[in-house]
Amino acid sequence: MNTEQVLAEIREANLSYLMLAQTLIRADRDQALFRLGVSEETALLIGALTPAQMMKIASGNTLLCRMRCDDDMVWSLLTSHGKSSANDSVSRLHASILMAGRHQEAA
DSSP, rough: OOOHHHHHHHHHHHHHHHHHHHHHHOOOOOHHHHHHOOOHHHHHHHHHHHHHHHHHHSSSSSSSSOOOOSSHHOOOHHTTTTOHHHHHHHHHHHHHHHHHHHHHHEE
């Protein structure tokens, strides 16, 4: 993949993220804050963006969204391969609880 392809992929990911974020924020702000892991101020900004502003922001060469799972424990819970579906559900629930706690700490 060459540089132009990478930049095109970043722009597409950015636009998709902004459109999803705006939809979530407009539908249910509290749930969007949790799911996106953004502050109230950021949600207000994203929610008010015009389509032209979203296109301009998305066109940058920096990925706007980031992995919220920056913890080995969360990653191991999310990627627990080969376990039964009951254990998988518990692992995902545990990971969600850990990430929700981190969202509260950041807010």
